[in-house]
Amino acid sequence: MEIETLDELDDHLDSDGPLRGLRLQGLDLTTYGARLAAHGDLTGLVVLGGTVPVPVAELLLTRGAIIFPGVADAPVDPWRGLYLPSDLYAGLEDGYSSTPDARAYAWFVDAQLRTDAYCTLVRAIHDDSVTDELDEFVQGRSVVGIMGGHALQRNSAAYAGAAQLGHALAEEGHLVATGGGPGAMEAANLGALCRSAAALEDAIGHIAGVPGFRPDVTSWAATALAARDVVVGDQPQAPTETMGPSARSLGIPTWFYGHEPPNVFCDVIAKYFSNAIREEGLLARSNGGIVVLDGAAGTVQEVFQAVTPLFYASDDAPLPPLVLVGREHWTERVPVWATVQALAAGRPMADAIHLVDSIDEVLPLLGPPTP
Structure with a gap:
């Protein structure tokens, strides 16, 4: 207990x-x-x-x-579990490099500490604590994972589309989970966080002036934090242990890709040192379905990680839908759809995979929340 x-x-x-x-x-x-x-x-x-x-x-x-005991010389508390965006970006006014998020990444990639047994133990304890609290956080919720590339710019039509998808899913009662990074992930988390279409439109307008996190993470994050303050208003953040039923936006990023900063539009952030645990955990918890937007190598990896349990599922197992959005992208630019179809042929997963042209076609394929 x-x-x-x-x-x-x-x-x-x-x-x-x-x-x-x-x-x-x-x-x-x-x-x-x-x-x-x-x-x-x-x-x-x-x-x-x-x-x-x-x-x-x-x-x-x-x-x-x-x-x-607690750990005095690590930049993270290995027992703390989930984070609020304000936890990871504390001290941003002094530059991103001074934040706990940036310091944790620097500690993680330090060549002398990378294989140190003590540091390895601290990271393992930390990630286990995150998993423990994350399980409690999502319990009883229909979670829809949205995958997509980190390079999507805030001032693009595709960004607005991803945000609208996140908003629509959250309005249906789903908890929207992403990899917690920039681009399409940020857009989906922002859309889910906003409680109205008007608030979403205003927020995108507020952040569009800093379209990407390169070359200045500080400005990118500061602009987003200011927009977040407007979205959530003056309501205090609820403790994570009581937020499960009301949360709409979840990010699951990793310090393995620490050059991609976490976005701030999540109710909570489950940030891991181990990318393998993080990716498997994100996909496994997406019990309401997985939606894949435009992306490159990292997104392709997530597609096939999602395909594997569908491929090996038993005949009577309920399968969450896997929806790839963007016919031209997934059949021509990054032609993975043919492989997914070939794997699905003659198997129950054939009914669970979908290729659509636009985000407008996604919601009917997912249906109402079914945790």
Whole structure:
């Protein structure tokens, strides 16, 4: 049983329930020494991160608990789980290089630390914590994944189209999930975040003056954060553990592609160090379907990762639709459609794959939310 808030811990201690098997994650246990000691044997209690003063730590260890301490010299808290955009872009006023997002990427690619066993462990713990909270966040939701290239410019018709698609899906009740980066991913997240077509149009107009993240990530992100403030208004951000039912926009980026900064138009961001875990997780959680917009190598990789479980699905398994948007793109410029069709021939997946000309044809293929 995981306990992630002090209120939950108080309730459990008041109930006199056993502590064996509990996982206390990210809690400040400064004032809890006596209450924990009252339970005697603490064998099987695991403390993950948080604040554990030396006297409390000694008490826990001598009574059989296991403590995984916080990490002081890493640029991320490995126990924290999901991020808000403001977490990753804190300090942007001093330039993107000073933000936690940029510092985490620099730490990740540091040649001396890349294979260091301690740093590898920290990254693994971090990604597992993200996965743990992400599972809770999407539980019970119909998630539609939108894939597409990072190079799409904010002032293009294609960007506006991707944003309109994200908005339409969110209005239907789907949680819109993307790779969390720039371009088509940003557009879809922006569309989902906006609660009206008018707000979406205004937001695109606000950010179009900085059409891409190159060469200046700082201006690109600052313009987007200002637009986000207008979209969400003065409402405070809800804690991630209570946002699941109301969230509309989710980003799942990676520091593996750290040269592509995360977009800020997500309700929450699940950012990973491992791209393999991130990509598999994004596709596996897209239980409402996957929509693929124009893209190049990275998007093609995602297409075939999505195809693999469809190919091996049993005859009676319900299959979420895979919709490729842009007939000319996917049959001529990047001709993967013929291969997808060939793999699907004679298999249940043949009914799940679709090639359409425009985003207007997508929504009827996905249907209503079915988590």
